[in-house]
Amino acid sequence: MGQNAPFYHLEKLPPKREVVETIAVLRQTNRAATALAELKGVAGTIPNQSILINAIVLQEARGSSEIENIVTTQDELYKALTVNKLTVTPATKEVINYRTALFHGFNLLENQGFIRVNDIVGIQQELIDNTAGIRSTPGTVLKNDKTGEVVYTPPQDKQEILDLLSNFIHHFNQNEPDLSPLISLAILHYQFESIHPFYDGNGRTARILNILYLILNKLIDTPILYLSDYIIKHKADYYRLLNQTNRTGDWEEWIIFMLKAVEITSLQTIEKINKIRQLLEQTIVKVRLHSPKIYKKELVELLFELPYSKIEFVVNHLKVERKAASRYLKEMERTGVLESQKVGREIVYINKELVEILKR
Numbered sequence: 568m569g570q571n572a573p574f575y576h577l578e579k580l581p582p583k584r585e586v587v588e589t590i591a592v593l594r595q596t597n598r599a600a601t602a603l604a605e606l607k608g609v610a611g612t613i614p615n616q617s618i619l620i621n622a623i624v625l626q627e628a629r630g631s632s633e634i635e636n637i638v639t640t641q642d643e644l645y646k647a648l649t650v651n652k653l654t655v656t657p658a659t660k661e662v663i664n665y666r667t668a669l670f671h672g673f674n675l676l677e678n679q680g681f682i683r684v685n686d687i688v689g690i691q692q693e694l695i696d697n698t699a700g701i702r703s704t705p706g707t708v709l710k711n712d713k714t715g716e717v718v719y720t721p722p723q724d725k726q727e728i729l730d731l732l733s734n735f736i737h738h739f740n741q742n743e744p745d746l747s748p749l750i751s752l753a754i755l756h757y758q759f760e761s762i763h764p765f766y767d768g769n770g771r772t773a774r775i776l777n778i779l780y781l782i783l784n785k786l787i788d789t790p791i792l793y794l795s796d797y798i799i800k801h802k803a804d805y806y807r808l809l810n811q812t813n814r815t816g817d818w819e820e821w822i823i824f825m826l827k828a829v830e831i832t833s834l835q836t837i838e839k840i841n842k843i844r845q846l847l848e849q850t851i852v853k854v855r856l857h858s859p860k861i862y863k864k865e866l867v868e869l870l871f872e873l874p875y876s877k878i879e880f881v882v883n884h885l886k887v888e889r890k891a892a893s894r895y896l897k898e899m900e901r902t903g904v905l906e907s908q909k910v911g912r913e914i915v916y917i918n919k920e921l922v923e924i925l926k927r
């Protein structure tokens with residue numbers, strides 16, 4: 568089985584307008600756009616944007632990697648980011664690479680206002696610790712995880728891959744006039760996965776590009792949409808619909824799937840942000856009331872920016888002496904805002920209630 572990989576020729580973008588802009592697609596586009604606009608507004612109400620960005624980027628990194636069966640826990644990740652020279656599992660390392668790659672892409676976009684093919688190669692290199700770059704040797708096929716059956720053969724010829732990528736990036740940077748960028752998002756994601764330009768890391772690179780595309784089109788301001796959560800929950804559909812589009816060239820179901828992902832994830836993220844804001848406000852009140860001598864708004868915000876904290880972080884961010892930083896953290900442990908834990912040679916202070924909200 569699987570020796571004769573089915574071959575479906577991959578067309579360049581754009582697909583014909585009438586096959587992507589069906590009535591069902593337009594209806595779902597409205598729902599997704601409304602939810603996303605609300606998210607953009609709600610996100611803006613959080614005083615310190617790093618709180619959301621840090622939290623959601625890490626979750627997205629974990630979720631997107633989990634789709635590829637690279638699995639780690641939130642606790643392990645935060646510890647790896649907090650404690651110096653901690654020995655971590657390869658999966659944890661890969662998820663942290665993902666986070667670096669996403670921030671790398673975000674900064675590129677902020678500075679340049681567009682993305683080049685080379686930038687995509689750079690993002691993929693941050694993810695995967697090798698410099699193989701774009702595929703130049705044939706042999707890459709996509710298989711069904713369970714049966715091993717070959718389900719799709721991406722283009723094998725390097726020149727064809729490069730042509731398709733340059734067509735892709737043109738459409739990435741410049742949306743079709745009057746076509747909703749959310750519809751384009753679905754088309755672009757499919758296209759990138761189907762070009763499958765790398766030996767590995769295609770899924771994750773493409774999911775980073777999704778977030779960047781939303782930012783490029785000003786649908787959100789920062790990387791705070793955790794789409795991979797939806798994809799994990801509907802992984803079988805995700806694969807089935809990519810496949811179906813390969814075979815039939817029928818876009819509708821795939822586009823609706825991605826639009827639903829945007830809608831549902833936006834609504835869930837709004838809920839999460841509201842909970843984070845409530846907890847932040849409660850914590851400010853609590854520290855003011857129980858520990859007026861050490862109360863500083865920036866201190867409380869820091870514990871939300873870095874839910875796993877330590878003396879060094881407080882010293883660096885608040886520019887205070889070690890002794891003062893240590894006193895602040897201990898005082899907040901006393902009042903139950905933080906819980907301490909010895910990890911390796913260091914003591915980390917955990918904002919447990921926030922971590923619980925982020926987990927959900």
Ligand SMILES: Nc1ncnc2c1ncn2[C@@H]1O[C@H](COP(=O)(O)OP(=O)(O)O)[C@@H](O)[C@H]1O
Nearest residue numbers: 635709719760761766767768769770771809810
């Ligand atoms: N039939 C298909 N057509 C296009 N893309 C597919 C198909 N099946 C799976 N994919 C994509 O391939 C990705 C896996 O490719 P891979 O290079 O291993 O990426 P990663 O290492 O990030 O998992 C999946 O996440 C999915 O997005």
Ligand SMILES: [Mg+2]
Nearest residue numbers: 635767768769
């Ligand atoms: Mg892989």
